[in-house]
Amino acid sequence: MPKTIYNLLILLLFASCNSETKIPTTNTDSYFPPLTGTNWETKSIADLNWKQSAVQPLLDYLQIKNTKSFMILVNGRIxxxxxFNGHTANTNWYWASAGKTLTATLTGIAEQEGFINLDTKVSTYLGNNWTxxxxxxxxLITAKHLLTMTSGLEDLDNGDCVTADCLTYKADAGTRWAYHNVYVKLQDIIAQxxxxxxxxxxxxRLRDKIGMDGNWITVDNNSVYTSTTRSMARFGLLILNKGKWDNNIILNENYCNTATTTSQNINSGYGYLWWINGKSSYHLPQSQLQFSGSIIPSAPNDMFMALGKNDQKIYVVPSKNMVIIRMGNAADNSNLALSDFDAVLWQKIRALYQ
Structure with missing residues (x-):
């Protein structure tokens, strides 16, 4: 066999083997809306071969469950x-704890710029006696412990107070997972x-680079972000694309991957302030109980989520190149980050494409 043909066959065999094992990290069809203006490409239900008959039942359910806005992006397109209920595309609404993921993202950006180290103790930045x-x-408490809800701190005011006198000892850092607003100390670390x-x-570093609007406000000693629905969708799209916006790297891919996977060995359903679906067990806010199974069994296993009080939602589904946003009042009375609403909502979303 001529040497050139032999070499060609070897190259083809190598490429074939690689094509079976290589998993693409980005979608070449991804679209990013312009940073300014209202233009945003769309994709119709018919274009996707989804079921038009499933649209109205979904909208009816959203309407009766106190929803103010709802969006689905596929490959970045609407x-x-x-x-609903008088809300518009120009109306700001609060993210509640879904905004924790904004802090997680800025923490990653500050780390990649060399300002902070996740394994450095918090007191290096804030000084002694911040608790x-x-x-x-x-x-013992590092920035990473704040990101993963494993600081070991207990708050005498149900997790809302983050002044030194409120932050008391419950366990050594890294040995206990507990949902807590002490994560906002990351904002102080970054400022310092x-x-x-x-x-x-x-x-x-984030808002203006991806065309978001909105602002931070203080509610009950907690820093809360408010914005339009499209701005929340822009953030979800950034994370779907592993920190990349068009041709610009806002957040490095390694950090983005780590943030959206299990971050510690206590609560499998939690990353860096992101909730992780599809794990064998999980903990819920305000509880030390461990529950078996996926957080939202009716949703895709590879989904990760930003979840806030009264059912503020960012669902990111890499396998579907999909971002879903829900803003509004609590679906049922007063809900924390998770509720039965998620399970039913996902049954109706899946009816669109299954």
């Missing part, structure tokens, strides 16, 4: 965008490390 703990226990205000750094 498939559904609906507003009421003995210094030997306080010094960058010598900028949290808002200025957030706007320059």
């Amino acid at each position: 498939v559904m965008e609906n507003y 009421s703990l003995a210094l030997n226990k306080e010094n 490390a960058t010598n900028q205000t949290w808002t200025n750094y957030f706007n320059a």
